[in-house]
Every structure is written in structure tokens, then in C-alpha cells.
Amino acid sequence: MVREREDDSAAREAPWDMNLDRYARQMRYAPLGVEGQQQLLRKRALICGCGALGSVLASTLVRAGVGHVRIVDRDFLELNNLQRQVLFDEEDVTSGTPKAIAAAHKLRKINSQVEVEAIVADVDHRNIRSLVHDVDILLDGTDNFETRFLLNDTSLHFLIPWVYGGCIGAEGQTMTIxxxxxxxLRCLMRDTPPAGATPSCDTAGILGPIVNVVASYQACEAIKILSGRHSAINQGLMVFEMWDNRVRQIGLxxxxxxxxxPACHRQEFPWLTGERGSQSAVLCGRNAVQLSQVHADPAEPLNFDTLYTQWQAMGRVQRNAYLMRLELESHVLTVFPDGRAIVGGTEDIAEARSLYARYVGH
Ligand SMILES: [Zn+2]
Structure with missing residues (x-):
């Protein structure tokens, strides 16, 4: 069964009276032109994850004039992010600002014509529908295959194009779906790799330039799709091996x-239905665990005031509008208003859960 997704972008408010001077050089590029630019201005993109790849994706698409850019990210900034996450600075690290918020702050200064929407959340099967219902493309800025397979299911089910990207060391890949x-992605890779089977930023490290290459390639694919230039889209898997000076395009x-x-031919979408995918995850390269669904009543936000008073007797506490953090001797516990937490100093999910129970409760 092939469903048709109605393209309602033409009906969206046409920004005909908008001053397009800032896009002059881009519009002069003949394959895009003024008409392509007008298309971009009416389109909406979801950037899933705003770390290294997401920073470049967001910066490029906001500068290019994609009308609405929704950024979703679950994490906050750490000093070792700045080596490759080009939207952020030391102040964002010191203030403990979530990446989505810090990114939106910068992006609105770059292009005030674009609507930038920041959401601090972990993308999962429960919230993905509300995140994608009005967008024209899904862009992969994540660091894990669970979320990529969820994006793949979502793309196929709701008929929204998506662009996969990933990098490690000095190597990277991208593919347009x-x-x-x-x-x-499931035609290429039937299932998520088992935990520990693939290198991570933690074990293999990562160089900044590969991030920029892969994300720039993804962003260009996004510009082609959003401007309706489908004939120019890459049909293969691009593989970049920067240290070894190799670029390959593998035909698919x-x-x-x-x-x-199972996704293309049998319409099986287990990541979208929630049959697959875990609620807790070890975060790539962070010596940290994310805990979701640990808070007893997600509809009732955590009481930061009460928790703040309790925590002050236990260790150093940092608080801003988006999160609260308790620094203990060997762990750092960060909680968000919806009860989600990131427990630093461990990769053991059971240990993280017991710390959460001890310091936050159930
Ligand atoms: Zn497939």
C-alpha cells in the first residue's frame, strides 16, 4: 500500500513581499534560482539532534532561508563539544544551556526571517508524531541508530523524506531517503548494530572537519528536496574517508x-510503534546515561523549588530555566522539568536508576 502525502506547502503563506536581498548569491545559482528560493521560504524542516551534525545543518538551512526550522535535542553542552559543535561557545557551557536553546538563540540572530523553534526533549515513539506532523523533511543530527531507525520508520510511514548522516573518527556517511x-536505511542495514559492535566517539574519537563535510552534504540534499529539485538528489551512499583522502559513492x-x-515491502515499523527502542540509553562519548520514563507522573512537572532546597545539602547545585544539576563526588545528576535525567559518571543504567531514585525519588 502506498499512501500519498499531500504537499500543502504551496498553500502556506507565500512570503512574496519578503526582501530577498540576503539570498542574492544563492538565487544566482541557476539550478536553484528565485523560484527555488521561494520554495525554501515556504518549507519546514525538523533537525533531530543538535550536536555536531545538527549545528552545521541548522546553521546552513537557517542561512539558506528554509522558512521554519524545528530543532530537537535532549542534551546540554559540555566543554569537549566545542571542538566540533560550531554553533556554541564557552558561555553556553558555563551556563549549562541545553543545546536546542543555545542553538536557537544564535540562529535567530543569524536570520530573523526564519522561524526557529527549539525543543528540549529526547525524540522517541511517543513524541515523534507531534514533531513531524507539519514538516517537509527530517534531518539526522543524532548519534545513535535507535533514533535513526525511528526516523526511518517515521519517514516511510508518513512519507516524509529524510537524510541520514553519521561520522566517527575521520570517516562519515550520508544517504538520502x-x-x-x-x-x-533498513534496506541497507536490517537492524541496529548490537551495543558495542560499532566504534563510538568515545573509542574512536572524532575530527571536526568530517562533521562539517557530512552535514554540509546533508544540508545540500535538504536544499534540493525542499526546493523541489528531486532530479539532483544523490541516489547512493556517500562515504568520506578524510584522513585517507578517499571519497566513494556506493550505488544502491x-x-x-x-x-x-520489512519497512519498504511489509510496512513494518517497530521503532515507530514502540516495539523496538529503549527508554534509557548510554550517551555516546559522554560517560553518561539518559533516563526517560523514570518520573512517576510525566504530566506533573518536577518541583524544582523543593528539589533545589533538598539538593543544596547534598552537593553543588546549578539551576537555569531549563534544567537543574547536582554535582556529587563522582556523579553529576541533571534533571529536566518533565522528569527526564542525564546521569554523568556512569555507563551503567542500573546504577543511574538507583542514583535517580535516591536523589529525585520515583
Ligand atoms: Zn527499505
Whole structure:
């Protein structure tokens, strides 16, 4: 069954009276032109994850004039992010600002014509529908395959194109998925790799330049899709090996037909239904665990005032409008108003859960 998704972007308020001077050089590029620019101004993008890849994606698309850019990220900034996460600075680290908020702050200064929306949340099967219902593209700025497979399911189910990107060390990959037309991530990779099977930023490290290359490639694909230039879209898997000076384009032409992909051919979307995917995760390169669904009543926000008073007797406490943090001898506990937490100083989910129970309660 192939569903058709109505493209309602033409009906959106056309910004015909907008001053387009800032896009002059971009519009002069003939394959895009003024008409392509007008398309971009009416389109909406979701950037899922605003770390290294997401920073470049957001900066490029906001500068290019994509009308509405929604950024979702679950994390806050740490000093070792600045080496490759180009939207942020030391003040953002000191203030403990969530990445989505810090990014939006910068992006609104870059282009006030674009609506920038920041959401501090972990993307999962419970909130993905509300995040994608009005967007024209999904962009992968995540660092994990659980979320990528969720994006893949979502793309195929709701017929929204998405652009995969990932990098580690000095290597990176990207692939563009047009649902129902090109191979999807599950055509390429049947399942998420087992935990520990792939190198992480933690074990292999990461160089800043590969991030910029992969995210720039993703952003260019986004510009093609959003401006309606589908014939220019990359049909293969791009692989960049920067240290070894190799760039490869691996053809995927027959993959969708040859592989019996459960998503493409049987419309099975277990990450979207919540059958797959975990609520707690070890965060890449962070020596930290994220805990979701630990708070007893998600509709009732955590009482930061009460917690603040309790925590002051236990260790150093930092608080801002978006989160509160308790520094203990060997752990750092950060909680968000919805009860979600990031426990630093451990990669053991059971230990993180017991720390949460002890310092926040159930
Ligand atoms: Zn597929």
C-alpha cells in the first residue's frame, strides 16, 4: 500500500513581499534560482539532534532561508563539544544551556526571517508524531541508530523524506531517503548494530572537519528536496574517508527491489510503534546515561523549588530555566522539568536508576 502525502506547502503563506536581498548569491545559482528560493521560504524542516551534525545543518538551512526550522535535542553542552559543535561557545557551557536553546538563540540572530523553534526533549515513539506532523523533511543530527531507525520508520510511514548522516573518527556517511522511491536505511542495514559492535566517539574519537563535510552534504540534499529539485538528489551512499583522502559513492539502485526490506515491502515499523527502542540509553562519548520514563507522573512537572532546597545539602547545585544539576563526588545528576535525567559518571543504567531514585525519588 502506498499512501500519498499531500504537499500543502504551496498553500502556506507565500512570503512574496519578503526582501530577498540576503539570498542574492544563492538565487544566482541557476539550478536553484528565485523560484527555488521561494520554495525554501515556504518549507519546514525538523533537525533531530543538535550536536555536531545538527549545528552545521541548522546553521546552513537557517542561512539558506528554509522558512521554519524545528530543532530537537535532549542534551546540554559540555566543554569537549566545542571542538566540533560550531554553533556554541564557552558561555553556553558555563551556563549549562541545553543545546536546542543555545542553538536557537544564535540562529535567530543569524536570520530573523526564519522561524526557529527549539525543543528540549529526547525524540522517541511517543513524541515523534507531534514533531513531524507539519514538516517537509527530517534531518539526522543524532548519534545513535535507535533514533535513526525511528526516523526511518517515521519517514516511510508518513512519507516524509529524510537524510541520514553519521561520522566517527575521520570517516562519515550520508544517504538520502525518498520514501517509496529510493532504498531506505533498513534496506541497507536490517537492524541496529548490537551495543558495542560499532566504534563510538568515545573509542574512536572524532575530527571536526568530517562533521562539517557530512552535514554540509546533508544540508545540500535538504536544499534540493525542499526546493523541489528531486532530479539532483544523490541516489547512493556517500562515504568520506578524510584522513585517507578517499571519497566513494556506493550505488544502491537495486537494493530496494532485491532486499526483502520489512519497512519498504511489509510496512513494518517497530521503532515507530514502540516495539523496538529503549527508554534509557548510554550517551555516546559522554560517560553518561539518559533516563526517560523514570518520573512517576510525566504530566506533573518536577518541583524544582523543593528539589533545589533538598539538593543544596547534598552537593553543588546549578539551576537555569531549563534544567537543574547536582554535582556529587563522582556523579553529576541533571534533571529536566518533565522528569527526564542525564546521569554523568556512569555507563551503567542500573546504577543511574538507583542514583535517580535516591536523589529525585520515583
Ligand atoms: Zn527499505
Amino acid at each position: 525518498l520514501p517509496g522511491k529510493t532504498p531506505c 539502485d537495486s537494493l530496494r527491489e532485491l532486499r526483502d526490506c
